[in-house]
Amino acid sequence: MDLDETDREILRILQADARTPFSEIARRIDMSSATVHDRVGRMEEAGVIEGYHAQIDPRSVGLGTSAFVGLRIEQGRENDALDRLREIEAVQEIHLTTGEWDVLLRLTVEDTDGLREAMFEEISRIEGFSRSQTMVILATDLDDRALPI
Template identity: 45%
Template sequence: MSDHEHTSTHIDEVDRSILKILQSDGRTALSEIARRLDMGSATIHERVRSLEEQGYIREYRAILDPKLLGIDQVAFVQVETTAGRFSEVAERLAEHREVQEVHEITGDFDLLLKVRVEETDDLSEFLSKLGESDGVRKSSTNVSLRTVKEDGRLDLNGQ
């Protein structure tokens, strides 16, 4: 089954409730989820395993504070690529440690990158490498002055 064939219609309200709890705190014990949903632990364990196998849950990880770690310089870089090469360039740019996100987009540019670095010098160095990258025609950079909201959680309430 392809990713496009996998839609939220394949999960029920219990699965959706499990996903909401784990998305809020991935360390929530399965026994606690079972208690909250008034279900057996074995049932919750099986459902979570199934959600993992189906790809609804990709991974579990801690969300770190970039400001406390000193990696809080954020820039959004639009990239125009040589005709027909945007996917190849996107894959290559995704390998850079500074690049947190790569999106293929519509409009005047082909790619949108979210880049996070410690210092503006690091951003300058990255942009120099980007400008010399094979398949990159031009780029435009916007430096974030302040992050008002940054949340990777999905809104499961409206479904």
């Protein structure tokens, strides 16, 4: 889908606050609410807008420990390993990467006991897993920056 500057402005507004009413978006960009509704609908259908969600503070729901985990997976076993990783509740993100690690994960758990359990009881038992490096996140300086649209 080709995006014009109006589409990009709508996306910037929605990135800042996805709950912004179409009437408010329309007012800001000097357009009718119906036109904004149509444009947003087209961007949703085209997959430009992938969804809407509430951003929840993990600590407020008892999930105080996060870590990045680099994994090495044996060649030919990547698809099965990815299927198993998707089933692990603690896994929040899965990225296929170049370099030293085949896969980079972000895990969120209650505490270091939860991290140990995820690593030793779940991840290390995946067929094709050969080694890992775990980096506990001590603090986050920047998270969920809006895309530079």
